[in-house]
Amino acid sequence: MLSERDNISHTMQMNLDEATDPWGVKVERVEIKDVRLPVQLQRAMAAEAEAAREARAKVIAAEGEQKASRALKEAADVISQSPAALQLRYLQTLNTISAEKNSTIVFPVPIELFRGMGTFGGGAASTSM
Numbered sequence: 001m002l003s004e005r006d007n008i009s010h011t012m013q014m015n016l017d018e019a020t021d022p023w024g025v026k027v028e029r030v031e032i033k034d035v036r037l038p039v040q041l042q043r044a045m046a047a048e049a050e051a052a053r054e055a056r057a058k059v060i061a062a063e064g065e066q067k068a069s070r071a072l073k074e075a076a077d078v079i080s081q082s083p084a085a086l087q088l089r090y091l092q093t094l095n096t097i098s099a100e101k102n103s104t105i106v107f108p109v110p111i112e113l114f115r116g117m118g119t120f121g122g123g124a125a126s127t128s129m
Helices: 005-023 039-080 083-099
Strands: none
Touching: 039 083
């Protein structure tokens, strides 16, 4: 109703013209200036608008995640072409972590390094890792 005020005004003017022409009265202008909506309808419209905004925000977030995943894939492709690049990235990450003054640094070591040793702490190495 709010977005169709002009159409409603035009329709009302045509109806009034049909009714008043036999009397010789011409209605010059019909305007809808103020529309009062019930509170319940206002709430329903606000909820609908909020849902639409949330839906758009989710779409934007999903598009951002999609772009980030593409960038990560491209970075992985570049790093996979050069083993030295992976080592440099690893060292850069450790440098960043150490700059944050953390008390604990997790230092991941590839399992493949331990498979060649054969034993862990005197026991037999498990082959099911």
